[in-house]
Amino acid sequence: MIRAVIYARYSSNLQREESIDAQLRACRAHCKEHGYTVINEYIDKAISGKFTINRFAYNRMKEDAKKHLFDVAVFHKIDRNARNEYDYYETKKELEALGIRQEYSGQNIDTTTPEGQFLENSIVGISAFYSRNLAKETKKGMNENAYKAQFNGGVPPFGYSITQDKHYIINEMEAPAIRLIFSMFNSNHSYGTIISALNDRKFLTRRGKEFGKNSLYEIITNPKYMGTYTFNSVPKNINKKRNSHIKEKPEDYIEIKNAIPAIISEMEFMKAQDKLSKRVKVSRIENDSDYILSGYLRCGICGCAITGHTLTKKGKKYQYYSCSGKERGHKCSSHYLPKKKLEKAVFDYLSHDIFTTGTNSGLIKRFMFLQEHVPKANSEIIKTAKREEKLLKGRLNNLYVALENGQMDEFDMEHIRTVKDKILSVQKRILEEEQKEKASPITEEAVLERINNFINTVKIKKDPQSMRAFLETTVRQMTVYPKEIALSLRVSVVSEMVPGTGLEPVRRFLPEGF
Secondary structure, three states: OEEEEEEEEOOOOOOOOOOOOHHHHHHHHHHHHOOEEEEEEEEOOOOOOOOOOOOOHHHHHHHHHHHOOOOOEEEEHHHOOOOHHHHHHHHHHHHHOOOOOEEEEOOOOOOOOOOHHHHHHHHHHHHHHHHHHHHHHHHHHHHHHHOEEEEEOOOOOOOOEEEOOOOOEOOOOHHHHHHHHHHHOOOOOOOHHHHHHHOOOOOOOOOOOOHHHHHHHHHOHHHHHOOEEEEEEOOOOOOOOOOOOOOOOOOOOOEEEEEOOOOOHHHHHHHHHHHHOOOOEEOOOOOOOOOOOOOOOEEOOOOOEEEEEEEOOEEEEEEEEEEEEHHHOOOOOOOOOEEHHHHHHHHHHHHHHHOOOOOOOHHHHHHHHHHHHOOOOOOOHHHHHHHHHHHHHHHHHHHHHHHHHHOHHHHHHHHHHHHHHHHHHHHHHHHHHHHHHHHHOOOOHHHHHHHHHHHHHHHHHHOOOHHHHHHHEEEEEEEEOOOOOEEEHHHHHHHHOOOOOOOOOOOEEEOOOO
């Protein structure tokens, strides 16, 4: 018995070159004619054939091929397989190495002969040319729309609606929010104050969510609000991918002043840009070694994470922790917490009241016990995570392709950022599992040395890396309330660290000076 699988695909709901039903019917007939037993069918709906990395069903077929689940893969035509020469021959090479043939129900190609191979190469080249030329022609048409100041797809900017002939008109239900944002920003109101004002007036974004800092920034920097139409504003890097970090405008950038109805005046817009360039920059420091408590702090009032920030004003740098919900404009009465003061309070409490002498021997035993029972690297977790990473990268690539073809606008960048965050999370999970394989065993002498050096490190050296390592071993979470901090220790070590007090891991203390 020859086991066969069928793969079918169409590009979009608007441009269906071959319906899925027609492809499947033709491929099933081909298998019946050749006496093949169809054991599976893989279908990708509304997905471009330009790349294979973003096709879930296609990649599942390739994974099943590695398990030797079938002998032949049947497509309707070559362009249903791939529209990219590299992807086509890469897949063909992989399948042939596994002893699997590729056949086409709608194209009689004998790839065992020179003539058949020439025909195959020609069709693959034509399919790739068609895909690239279609993108080029689509881009050309979109540029022509742009020169007419017409809407080019995606989600219209908040404050505008689109007419049937693709022209911008002011949305009078949303425009007041735009005017309020620029008015308050130019009057030196903070993002949080502006967001609160928008929420009080029940304004929501196009996605039905409350406004955030990113939404405000995108509005404040969008020249469309002063009547200037722009297109192709995001530059591309050397790989032709869009990169908003490049400051220079791309060669095909289109800008037409007074082309669409203005919601605010040019003077208001330019004033906002000037204030934006001079405004005090507040940025979260991503380096956890700078903010030792980062990742452990929660707000006791609203439950959001408390994160580290730096404030540069008149050349002087201020560092502090604050509630991330409050930073995003949510209503929270929490206070800003000076970095050095909070970190000193936490480590003073740990070193003076919890990490006391006399617990060393028990703590060493606990360390050694935990080391013996530490989970080993799980190869299946790594494989699953890597598959997830590959699919997420494919999805991100698909989003970039949509951006490149002008099918998205600046408001869809939030989706791209979400996918990027997921990729980073998966990569972190992979790294954690892989590090388990490399982890060296810790001796009792090494544990004792760490214990003896800890208080000295906290009080004198103040080494961030060692302090962070200690937190990872002993602390699960710290919840900051207006007048106290609830410190939650890890249950696995609390009994050794606080003898005679039971296994309840939460300790509350009042930081001096708060």
